[in-house]
Amino acid sequence: MRKLIILPLLILLFFSGCAINPVTGERELAIIPESQEISIGQKNYSPSRQMQGGDFKVDPVLTAYVNGVGQRLARVSDRKLPYEFVVLNNSVPNAWALPGGKIAVNRGLLVELNSEAELAAVLGHEIVHAAARHGAKGMERGLFLQGAIMAAGIASQGKNFADYVVGGAQVAAGLIHNKYGRDAEREADYYGMLYMSRAGYDPRAAIGLQETFVRLSKGRRSDWLSGLFSSHPPSQERVANNRKNGAALPPGGEIGRERFHQKIDFLKKTKQAYKDFDDGRKSLSNKDYNRALSLAEKALAVVPQEGHFHALRGDVRYLQQNYNDALINFDRAVSKNNNFFYFFLRRGMSRTKMNDKYNAKFDLESSVKLLPTATAYNELGNIESAIGNQQRAKEYYQAAASSKTQPGRQAYNSLVRMDLPQNPSAYIKARPRLNRTGYLLAEISNPTTVSVNYIVLRIMSRTGQVVTKQIRDTVPAGRSLIVGTGLGPYSSTAVLQNVRITVSQARIVQ
Ligand SMILES: [Zn+2]
Numbered sequence: 001m002r003k004l005i006i007l008p009l010l011i012l013l014f015f016s017g018c019a020i021n022p023v024t025g026e027r028e029l030a031i032i033p034e035s036q037e038i039s040i041g042q043k044n045y046s047p048s049r050q051m052q053g054g055d056f057k058v059d060p061v062l063t064a065y066v067n068g069v070g071q072r073l074a075r076v077s078d079r080k081l082p083y084e085f086v087v088l089n090n091s092v093p094n095a096w097a098l099p100g101g102k103i104a105v106n107r108g109l110l111v112e113l114n115s116e117a118e119l120a121a122v123l124g125h126e127i128v129h130a131a132a133r134h135g136a137k138g139m140e141r142g143l144f145l146q147g148a149i150m151a152a153g154i155a156s157q158g159k160n161f162a163d164y165v166v167g168g169a170q171v172a173a174g175l176i177h178n179k180y181g182r183d184a185e186r187e188a189d190y191y192g193m194l195y196m197s198r199a200g201y202d203p204r205a206a207i208g209l210q211e212t213f214v215r216l217s218k219g220r221r222s223d224w225l226s227g228l229f230s231s232h233p234p235s236q237e238r239v240a241n242n243r244k245n246g247a248a249l250p251p252g253g254e255i256g257r258e259r260f261h262q263k264i265d266f267l268k269k270t271k272q273a274y275k276d277f278d279d280g281r282k283s284l285s286n287k288d289y290n291r292a293l294s295l296a297e298k299a300l301a302v303v304p305q306e307g308h309f310h311a312l313r314g315d316v317r318y319l320q321q322n323y324n325d326a327l328i329n330f331d332r333a334v335s336k337n338n339n340f341f342y343f344f345l346r347r348g349m350s351r352t353k354m355n356d357k358y359n360a361k362f363d364l365e366s367s368v369k370l371l372p373t374a375t376a377y378n379e380l381g382n383i384e385s386a387i388g389n390q391q392r393a394k395e396y397y398q399a400a401a402s403s404k405t406q407p408g409r410q411a412y413n414s415l416v417r418m419d420l421p422q423n424p425s426a427y428i429k430a431r432p433r434l435n436r437t438g439y440l441l442a443e444i445s446n447p448t449t450v451s452v453n454y455i456v457l458r459i460m461s462r463t464g465q466v467v468t469k470q471i472r473d474t475v476p477a478g479r480s481l482i483v484g485t486g487l488g489p490y491s492s493t494a495v496l497q498n499v500r501i502t503v504s505q506a507r508i509v510q
Helices: 002-015 034-050 060-075 116-131 134-140 143-157 169-176 182-198 205-219 222-226 236-247 257-263 265-285 289-302 307-319 323-336 341-353 357-370 374-386 390-401 406-419
Strands: 018-020 027-029 084-088 095-098 102-106 429-434 440-446 452-461 466-471 479-484 499-508
Touching (some): 034 095, 116 134, 116 257, 182 236, 307 323, 307 341, 429 499, 440 452
Antiparallel strands (some): 440 479, 452 466
16 A cells, blocks of 8 residues: 555655745645645545535625635735635634645634734635645645545544535545644744735734634533644744744734624624534434434524535424424525535435335436435445345445444445355354364355354465365354365465465345
């Protein structure tokens, strides 16, 4: 596995080599070419947003405003990239940048800011992460690959949708959990303030912002710890550095306090509704359905156009097995926002419960296009299996089975049940062993979740001689069994290298 990864990097190294960092002007190794950096950002921008709650659709003016501030800074940055800025529908105070200049800020961070200059401080900092290749450098050091592999582990502790992501989208999960290290953070703070100044903002707003962060981190609010502070630990040292940097920059500049508060007015007015929604989600996971429902109603009374609120109501109805009402609510969620995977996923699941397989399939496929999840693939596998399309069902189960989540395990189970009888050697392994008197044994291992019996072993020697042997014993799920083959005795252990044993038949114990 390791070698496979290193080889393409070596090829890239040969062709690229040394380059000047566009931000710092320092010579450094650049393995990943810019075109690839940009395409990584483009490919992962959408799934990254999906798994963080999706775009904040109900206030498009806000997103346009944030993008405007971002572009104003991007224009004076040291590197031209296809910069983009979006607001995510997420209460956790956080912001992130993908390689290639794809940047996102959560509404939960925006409500904590006090001026346009503070917003510029956040965005300027993220622009530097992209412009100075901090993400790309992390990838070159192999951190990115670790991140992608670790994504499932990280997600299982979290409460976001990254848990269920499978396939290529796991890369996106790794990217947004990327940590840059202290030097990169210092660089982002320093050049972020420089860009603020160049763009006409008062860079000293970054000092106040950092002070706010230090204060908030003392409160140890769990949403802060899981968000911005996990990747950007605030410290008195950073405040001091910002103060020093600020003193060296020309005085004055725009603050834009009034304009900013005008733009986030809707966010402030609806802050409680989104808090009710977050509490409703918690109530739902604690199985307090009545409270979850009343919080959803309360939130909907304030922001009836928010798809997430309708979906919360749908989730309650679904868990109460009231699938008809669930469908109505998820249908409303889709009609408010037809660009979020979860609404399609849940509408599809409700339709499955109501036996509307045709439309369920459409919804589940739509959800997978937005974000591939084990949940959707498992549901699609069930539908294909029910209509007798075994091959498609297997492919869907296969896609879900890599996930360690409950739907992933269910899919693996279904896949084994469907595929093992026809394809036993893919699941049940056998290897040769010798006993003390030189007779050949077979160690049969069954890593699956079903027990098997009536196993037929195919024992093949190097010369092509084949002996078959039927085993009547049961090999329980997750266990192994050593059986005699009757072959032997052999005088040397060399026979172990010359014999191959495969499982040509096995039956699932029902
Ligand atoms: Zn940072």
